[in-house]
Amino acid sequence: MDRSVPGLIVKVGDYPLHHGGVGAIRSLGRLGVPMYAITEDRWTPAARSRYLREPIVWPTSGREPRGRLLAGLLRAGRRIGRPAVLIPTDEEAAVLIAEHQPELTEWFLFPRVRCDLPRRLASKQGLHELCVEHGVPSPASCAPRTFAEVERFAERARFPVVAKNRAAFERRRSPAVHGTTRIGGAEQLLVLARRWGERPGVVLQEYLPLEEAEDWIVHAYFGRDGEPLALFTGVKARSWPPHAGMTAAAYAVDNPELAALAAQFIKRLGFTGIIDLDWRFDRRDGQYKLLDFNPRMGAQFRLFENGAGVDVVRAQHLDLTGRAVPEGEQRDGWRYVVENIDPVARLAYRRGRGGPGYRAPHTPARARGTELAWLAADDPLPAALMAARLLRPGAQHLWRWWSGRRAGT
Incomplete structure (x- = not known):
């Protein structure tokens, strides 16, 4: 890694409990890359990671004028003081970067992409139109x-x-x-x-019925020539809300057919950078159908590594700093668990559609290893802050109840 080039986690909107940003900070920070992150305040889990050089406190809602968002991102660049690799964690940030590439070039490194493409891909209507145009199955x-x-x-x-x-x-x-x-x-x-x-x-x-379908994910980084420098496939075992929301648990499962389908589509689009795709395999017609295209890092990206220890965030940093991206087979059979949402998702799956104990057909019987979203022995504070922020509303309610009870007596 080029440790002279920092990384900056970019987010637009108020969602302090984002494990993907913490994962990216750890992924590059453990290799000695100086890491910065835009945060809502100084006490978000990401802001307290030991691998973060400095949080850049800049609360946003996503409803700000585009000029204000651009100005804030440029301020962050000047504060870092040297070119940094941009790592967006949401569609809004990815679209902002793509549509303002000339203004951002002085302070940042990022994959060059056709400026209108991320907005079309992040749009459900735009994605469907592109799927029809390129012959990719979709609902x-x-x-x-x-x-x-x-x-x-x-x-x-x-x-x-x-x-x-x-x-x-x-x-x-x-x-x-x-x-x-x-x-x-x-x-x-x-x-x-x-x-x-x-x-x-x-x-x-x-609607693709659960009883006739299975959820798959593809994470990849595509270089300037449209070739995947890192590409991974996996099965989404549980999500929250059930069957339609954020990944709660997933497994790395090699799927050459799906990998080839995704790579062919991305090359036709001419997209460069990190992608996070949601597919649903429809057993009624034997097709993988593309549900969502996230033109940025997915929150569960740390599920995937190749044999050389490369994930999509590391691949992007290596490529944008002129380094070769080591090749290797994906680390198969590993499991990814998001501790704050998987327990309730697991309960919902047992009681809900799919029957008691529903299990995605390609889920391995036993994981070869587990990557936790929050808890890490070498970086414990993000997990502690996550728990504290989750418990705070309940603690405040309990305190109000106790105070009222004492006042009443």
Whole structure:
């Protein structure tokens, strides 16, 4: 690694409990790379990692004007004082970087990509259009422009369907739905649609039933020539909310067919940089269907390493600093667990759809090793801060109850 080139974790929005940022700080920091991170305050888990050189406190909501976000990122660059590798952790940050490459060049290193591409890929409608254009299977989708179009869709649709916000930034500014929303029938759809106004910012997608599907993930880093310098595949065992949210537990499982499909699509797009893809294998027609394309680091990226110890964040730093990226087979059979959400996800999977003890078909019977999202023996404070921030609302409620009880006596 070139230890003279720092890394900067870039985020837009208020989500202090983000294990992906902590993972990136540790991944490069353990190799001696100076790490900086944009944080909400000085007491987020990322801000207290032993591998962080300095937190750059800059609270954002994602609703700020683009010029203000750009100015804040440039201030961070001047504060670091030397070119740093940018590592975005959300779609908003990835789009901001792509659309302002000329202004950011003085202070930062980042993969050069067509400026409009990350926004299209982060958009559910844009992604579906690109999948159709390049012959990549994806769920049948509709992007209604008016309430009347929602009504016409409801008359002919086969329910259940899934509703998602159409574009990046919408989830923070004026989200029509919160995350992926499963809609059981026409009446429920119309009730929800009346809240969306005359210009619904949603995409309505075909629902791929759990009983006939399996969730897969692809993480990769693509270099300037469109070739994958690191590419990994895995099975999502549990997510929160169930079957539609953030990964709670996953396993590294080699899948050459899916890897080839993803690599071919990325090369056709001409995308460079880190990607995090969600696929669902539909056993009804034997196709892998692309659900989400995140043009940035995925929160669970530390599940994946090759035999040379390279993950996608290390691959990007090596490539952007002119180093060769060592090749190697992926570390198969490893498990990744997010401690603050997997216990409740595990309980939901046992009680919910899929039957008691539901298990993704390709989940290994026994993990060869486990990577925890938060807890690390050499860096314990992020896990402690995560727990403290989770428990704080409950502690405040208990204190109010106890204070009121004492006042009453």
